[in-house]
Amino acid sequence: TLTKSTGSFYEDNSFDAFIDKDSNTESNLGNVKQKSSHSKYTVEYTTEGKQILILYGTEYGFSEEVAKHLFDRICEHQSLDPLIQPRLVNASKYECLDLMREQVCLLLISTSGDGVPPTDARPFYDYIMSATIDLHHLRFSVLAMGDSNYPQFCKTGRSLESRLLQMGGKSIIPRQDVDMEDWSAIYSWISKFINFLTSADLRVNLDYLRLKQEEEGYNRHRPFMATLKVKRLLTSYQGPGDKETIHCELDITGSGLTWTSGDAVGIYPQNNKSEVDWLLKCMKCQDSDPVQIPDWAYKEDENQLEKQINLRQALMTYYDLKNVKTDLLLALQDNLKASKQKIRLSELLREGVSKANCELKEYLSGKEVADVLEEYDSHTLPHHQILSCMKPLQPRYYSISSSPLIDKNTVCVTAAVVRYELLGIPRTGVTTTFLQDRLEVGERCPVFMSRNPDFRLPADHRIPVILIGPGTGIAPFRAFVQERALHKQDCGEVHLYFGCRHRDNDYLYSQELETWKKEELISLHVAFSREQERKVYVQHLLVHDEAIIWKLINQFT
Numbered sequence: 001t002l003t004k005s006t007g008s009f010y011e012d013n014s015f016d017a018f019i020d021k022d023s024n025t026e027s028n029l030g031n032v033k034q035k036s037s038h039s040k041y042t043v044e045y046t047t048e049g050k051q052i053l054i055l056y057g058t059e060y061g062f063s064e065e066v067a068k069h070l071f072d073r074i075c076e077h078q079s080l081d082p083l084i085q086p087r088l089v090n091a092s093k094y095e096c097l098d099l100m101r102e103q104v105c106l107l108l109i110s111t112s113g114d115g116v117p118p119t120d121a122r123p124f125y126d127y128i129m130s131a132t133i134d135l136h137h138l139r140f141s142v143l144a145m146g147d148s149n150y151p152q153f154c155k156t157g158r159s160l161e162s163r164l165l166q167m168g169g170k171s172i173i174p175r176q177d178v179d180m181e182d183w184s185a186i187y188s189w190i191s192k193f194i195n196f197l198t199s200a201d202l203r204v205n206l207d208y209l210r211l212k213q214e215e216e217g218y219n220r221h222r223p224f225m226a227t228l229k230v231k232r233l234l235t236s237y238q239g240p241g242d243k244e245t246i247h248c249e250l251d252i253t254g255s256g257l258t259w260t261s262g263d264a265v266g267i268y269p270q271n272n273k274s275e276v277d278w279l280l281k282c283m284k285c286q287d288s289d290p291v292q293i294p295d296w297a298y299k300e301d302e303n304q305l306e307k308q309i310n311l312r313q314a315l316m317t318y319y320d321l322k323n324v325k326t327d328l329l330l331a332l333q334d335n336l337k338a339s340k341q342k343i344r345l346s347e348l349l350r351e352g353v354s355k356a357n358c359e360l361k362e363y364l365s366g367k368e369v370a371d372v373l374e375e376y377d378s379h380t381l382p383h384h385q386i387l388s389c390m391k392p393l394q395p396r397y398y399s400i401s402s403s404p405l406i407d408k409n410t411v412c413v414t415a416a417v418v419r420y421e422l423l424g425i426p427r428t429g430v431t432t433t434f435l436q437d438r439l440e441v442g443e444r445c446p447v448f449m450s451r452n453p454d455f456r457l458p459a460d461h462r463i464p465v466i467l468i469g470p471g472t473g474i475a476p477f478r479a480f481v482q483e484r485a486l487h488k489q490d491c492g493e494v495h496l497y498f499g500c501r502h503r504d505n506d507y508l509y510s511q512e513l514e515t516w517k518k519e520e521l522i523s524l525h526v527a528f529s530r531e532q533e534r535k536v537y538v539q540h541l542l543v544h545d546e547a548i549i550w551k552l553i554n555q556f557t
């Protein structure tokens with residue numbers, strides 16, 4: 001939760017799990033009539049057929065990408081058995097009781113936070129973990145996404161599997177734990193399932209599920225176009241090396257969007273124009289080449305898919321320029337004209353494209369799509385092939401730094417602008433520089449809400465709180481304190497620990513914090529790390545205040 005609350009976390013170019021994104025049509029598949037007929041995943045639940053439910057739970061979109069791939073593979077199998085009917089459903093939209101009617105369920109789910117299920121899949125997870133339904137008829141298997149660097153590796157998938165077994169479900173193929181994006185493990189699990197399909201005697205399912213109402217309102221798939229109404233710098237930024245943190249206010253009037261302090265806002269950025277210029281050059285394409293809006297793109301309006309756009313617009317809005325998919329290298333390998341380049345790339349790929357290829361991993365670290373195309377410039381790949389090897393541009397999430405109780409139409413965001421140099425070239429974080437450099441006050445950008453139910457003020461405002469938020473980590477706590485201020489007379493103690501480098505440079509919201517301190521709303525503890533010889537951080541202040549902290553903890557737990 002706390003990583004999520006720091007404004008800059010999602011700008012980290014090294015984290016490349018953000019592969020795919022939901023499309024508007026994915027979530028209610030199977031049991032909902034879709035408005036748009038453009039997505040190949042639009043499958044209405046039919047009363048006939050051998051139903052195979054692909055259920056996925058995702059935080060960052062990877063499980064969804066794999067689920068779609070699995071869906072495609074099963075569709076291929078329809079040529080052998082046309083009665084096979086896969087359905088792709090987001091666990092957040094699934095009516096759990098319907099599991100009692102399913103024959104085969106493939107569950108693809110990641111582990112997030114500190115070993116917890118993805119936010120949207122939480123109700124599904126909670127239901128399964130506490131349900132007592134008879135699943136003796138159900139044949140299932142789990143593909144658990146995770147990262148072995150976390151102590152609770154693939155915990156969600158593991159827990160769900162054992163619970164489904166307890167309720168009588170039969171595992172058709174062993175659970176597969178997937179360490180990051182280990183596609184070889186994924187392919188092997190899928191192959192086992194396809195073998196099962198060939199041999200399995202599935203019955204034709206005559207049950208049918210209720211049609212559900214399509215969800216109204218704005219969401220990740222159909223974001224609201226919010227207007228930027230305020231933007232100001234919170235730090236005294238002089239140049240490279242200095243902190244550059246901004247405060248933005250987004251007007252969401254008329255959206256119907258709501259949030260609770262502790263929630264985050266998702267923002268879809270536009271890429272940097274000069275980075276798109278560079279990529280176009282490396283692609284050897286004209287920016288006016290016409291392209292289709294990808295079917296996974298978020299929708300600004302219902303007719304969007306009818307629209308044609310040009311290549312520049314597509315790269316600006318929908319594609320991730322920063323993270324390189326290994327598919328691009330494979331496409332280049334078959335296409336390069338210069339033999340030296342061909343040999344070099346074949347060397348790099350001789351161990352394959354799995355995670356085990358350390359040389360490849362190192363090569364790709366920090367490389368952007370343009371870096372690769374520039375290096376292998378003898379390619380003649382057409383733009384549609386390059387686009388098909390690129391990842392979707394993901395929204396970034398920022399803890400909302402204002403309370404809806406103060407103004408329900410204004411969403412505040414506190415973001416540290418990311419600029420750095422790599423391989424001798426200046427690089428930028430996509431969304432933070434979008435907000436700072438490219439989005440003018442009065443202009444609009446697509447936003448949606450992201451719930452964070454584990455991160456809340458206690459319902460009882462008399463309970464004391466200890467808030468530790470250095471740097472942009474202060475963001476959600478600004479909202480918390482605004483809310484506590486509404487109960488000034490009888491609110492519990494608020495200990496706020498903030499940290500920054502210098503009082504005069506990067507002390508975010510210093511006036512507000514000092515005012516709250518003066519009004520005795522908060523006990524303010526600030527660590528200025530670079531104002532003395534020895535570095536002082538919030539943890540040092542906590543150790544110093546050990547007695548107060550333990551007293552509060554012991555009193556209220």
Ligand SMILES: Cc1cc2nc3c(=O)[nH]c(=O)nc-3n(C[C@H](O)[C@H](O)[C@H](O)COP(=O)(O)O)c2cc1C
Pocket residue numbers: 003017057058059060061062063064109110111112113114115116118145146147148150151152153154155180181
């Ligand atoms: C903030 C964060 C916390 C994570 N926590 C865990 C964890 O506790 N256990 C684990 O196995 N993987 C963890 N992961 C790794 C994800 O499960 C992994 O990246 C997965 O591929 C994401 O799949 P998704 O896109 O479908 O959510 C975490 C990733 C992030 C970004």
